[in-house]
Amino acid sequence: MHFTLKGNFIFLCNFFNVRISGCGFESRKKYLFGKASAQIKLVQGDSAGTVTAYYMSSEGSNHDELDFEFLGNASGEPYIVQTNLYINGTGNREQRHYLWFDPTLDFHTYSFFWNRRSILFLVDDIPIREFENKEKKGIPYPKTQVMGIHGSLWNADDWATQGGRVKTNWSNAPFVVKFQSFEIDACELLPDEKDDPVVKCGKSGQFWWDKPVVKQVNKQRRTQLKWVRDNFLVYDYCQDIERFSEVPKECKK
Numbered sequence: 001m002h003f004t005l006k007g008n009f010i011f012l013c014n015f016f017n018v019r020i021s022g023c024g025f026e027s028r029k030k031y032l033f034g035k036a037s038a039q040i041k042l043v044q045g046d047s048a049g050t051v052t053a054y055y056m057s058s059e060g061s062n063h064d065e066l067d068f069e070f071l072g073n074a075s076g077e078p079y080i081v082q083t084n085l086y087i088n089g090t091g092n093r094e095q096r097h098y099l100w101f102d103p104t105l106d107f108h109t110y111s112f113f114w115n116r117r118s119i120l121f122l123v124d125d126i127p128i129r130e131f132e133n134k135e136k137k138g139i140p141y142p143k144t145q146v147m148g149i150h151g152s153l154w155n156a157d158d159w160a161t162q163g164g165r166v167k168t169n170w171s172n173a174p175f176v177v178k179f180q181s182f183e184i185d186a187c188e189l190l191p192d193e194k195d196d197p198v199v200k201c202g203k204s205g206q207f208w209w210d211k212p213v214v215k216q217v218n219k220q221r222r223t224q225l226k227w228v229r230d231n232f233l234v235y236d237y238c239q240d241i242e243r244f245s246e247v248p249k250e251c252k253k
């Protein structure tokens, strides 16, 4: 990995054994609601077997997590972006999309936009996924746990590329992914802060993302979501009837 990060991030790297090595960073501050963007340029050439992740996560076994996972591919074959959410420790909410550009040629912006009403996953400010708050229907929603911002690159050639059939070619190592230009506009807690995040981040009207006029999904974004879904969706857990005997409750309109 190659970084131009300062202050807010710490690094967790292991280069002792190249075949199990991975590398990552996490933010010192934690966040509850807001928008967090990073520009990422993915591994060029043969990235098969590698997974790059940009995600927000709380700690503990009942953690909440929002994920972008970029599944590498053989040279010239398309990356897949997998998004997922864990709520109270339970995930299994994967969606997969192709992108409308080659994510290895330039930096592109990947963002989470999270408030009480919904969570958007955006690529260059185009929403590729929305997860709505349906607590009224008894579906859990992440809104109490502060999350750190993380990035990592690791070997996942048992599943990542074409279902695990294409393996990491270690003669192409090192695999390099670049993160830059983090923009985090969110309710933040410092590492030692004792304030209750639910109280601190919940004062209504305090933050722009809580304003009633801030609709994550306006008419333009609704059109964009449909465009992405119609043209780039590869997999949606909501439609996976082999995996779930019953369609997950949150998938119902």
Ligand SMILES: *[C@@H]1O[C@H](CO)[C@@H](O)[C@H](O)[C@H]1NC(C)=O
Pocket: 071, 072, 073, 074, 077, 078, 079, 080, 160, 161, 162, 163
């Ligand atoms: C890799 O390329 C193959 C062939 O084009 C494609 O079927 C697959 O979805 C691509 N992505 C991954 C992550 O396997």
